[in-house]
Amino acid sequence: MTDTRRLEGLLALIAFGLTIPAANWLIGNLGTVCVAQGPCLIPVAPGILAPSGVLMIGLALVLRDLVQRRLGLGFAWMAILAGTALSALLAPPSLVLASATAFLVSETVDLAVYTPLQRRNLVLAVLASGLAGLVVDSVFFLLIAFGDLSFLAGQVLGKLWMVLLALPLTAWLRRADARRGILPA
Numbered sequence: 001m002t003d004t005r006r007l008e009g010l011l012a013l014i015a016f017g018l019t020i021p022a023a024n025w026l027i028g029n030l031g032t033v034c035v036a037q038g039p040c041l042i043p044v045a046p047g048i049l050a051p052s053g054v055l056m057i058g059l060a061l062v063l064r065d066l067v068q069r070r071l072g073l074g075f076a077w078m079a080i081l082a083g084t085a086l087s088a089l090l091a092p093p094s095l096v097l098a099s100a101t102a103f104l105v106s107e108t109v110d111l112a113v114y115t116p117l118q119r120r121n122l123v124l125a126v127l128a129s130g131l132a133g134l135v136v137d138s139v140f141f142l143l144i145a146f147g148d149l150s151f152l153a154g155q156v157l158g159k160l161w162m163v164l165l166a167l168p169l170t171a172w173l174r175r176a177d178a179r180r181g182i183l184p185a
Contacts, residue, residue, distance in 0.1 A: 002182075005070050005182065006070070006071070008066075008070050009066070009067060009069075009070025009071035009075065010071070012063050012066040012067045012070060012071075013067050013071065013075065013079055015059075015063050016060055016063040016064055016066075016067055016079055016083065017079070017082065017083065017086065019056040019057070019059050019060040019063065020056070020060070020083055020086045020087050020090060020103075021086070021090055022053075022056045023053035023054075023055075023056035023057055023060075024053065024090045024091065026040065026051075026052040026053045026055065026056060027039045027040060027051045027052055027053035028040060030042075030052050031051075031052045032049075033049065039051035039052070039053070040052050041154075042055075042158070044154050044157040044158040044161060045153075045154075045157050048153055048154045048157060049154055050151065050154030050155055050157065050158035051154075051155075051158075054154070054155055054158030054159050055158055055159075055161070055162050056162075057106075057134070057137055057159050057162075058130070058134055058158065058159030058160065058161065058162030058163050059162045059166070060083070060107070061106070061107070061110050061129065061130045061133040061134060061137075061159070061162075061163060062126055062130060062162065062163055062166040062170070064076060064079060064080065064083075064107055064110055064111065065110070065114050065118075065125070065126050065129060065130075066173075067079050068111065068114065068115070068118075069118065069122075069173075073111075073115065076111055077111070079107075080103075080104065080107040080108060080111065081104075083103055083107060084100050084103050084104040084107075085100075087099045087100050087103040088100035094145075095145050097144055098140070098141050098144035098145035099141065099145075101140055101141075101144055102136075102137045102138075102140040102141035102144065103137070105136055105137075105140050106133040106134070106136040106137030106140065107133060109129075109132050109133050109136045110129040110130065110132060110133030111129070112129075113125070113128050113129035113132045113133070114126070114128075114129035117129070122170060122171075122173070122174040123167055123170050123171050123174060126163070126166065126167065126170045127163065127167060130159075130160075130163035130166075131160070131163070134155075134156060134159035134160060134163065135156060137155075137159065138152055138155035138156050138159065139152065141155070142155065
């Protein structure tokens with residue numbers, strides 16, 4: 001592994017870890033509407049609002065893929081486990097179970113979808129694994145936290161925007177890796 005590859009992986013790992021406190025901060029502090037004793041919301045589509053923290057969760061799914069690409073599967077698993085613990089630690093008491101469970105299951109699903117696809121088509125792997133992870137995260141979180149899926153559309157769309165925004169960067173990374181003769185981890 002080259003020093004550049006290792007550095008890129010460590011930066012992705014740090015950014016991945018930072019998405020968790022960032023999501024918790026956003027949800028309580030930044031939005032176009034902040035509900036008393038509730039989350040701050042942002043528009044994710046016309047007439048659809050979502051907690052602002054969903055943006056960071058979508059980004060976390062992509063960053064976990066990059067951690068795996070640069071540092072390998074072992075680091076990806078360690079990142080998921082550490083992220084689950086951090087998610088439980090930072091979540092409000094009423095959401096600890098929902099937050100930690102949704103994080104663990106969705107990041108594991110992301111890894112399971114990404115791993116077999118990454119060598120054939122990196123962009124497709126990031127898109128497919130991100131889609132799978134964001135749907136699983138949204139469903140698990142909403143069902144455990146609130147017992148219903150009323151806010152599923154906003155949750156999914158908010159996370160999807162971040163995955164879609166990362167795809168051009170993913171394509172650039174794949175081309176750069178190909179030029180340098182780097183194969184995925």
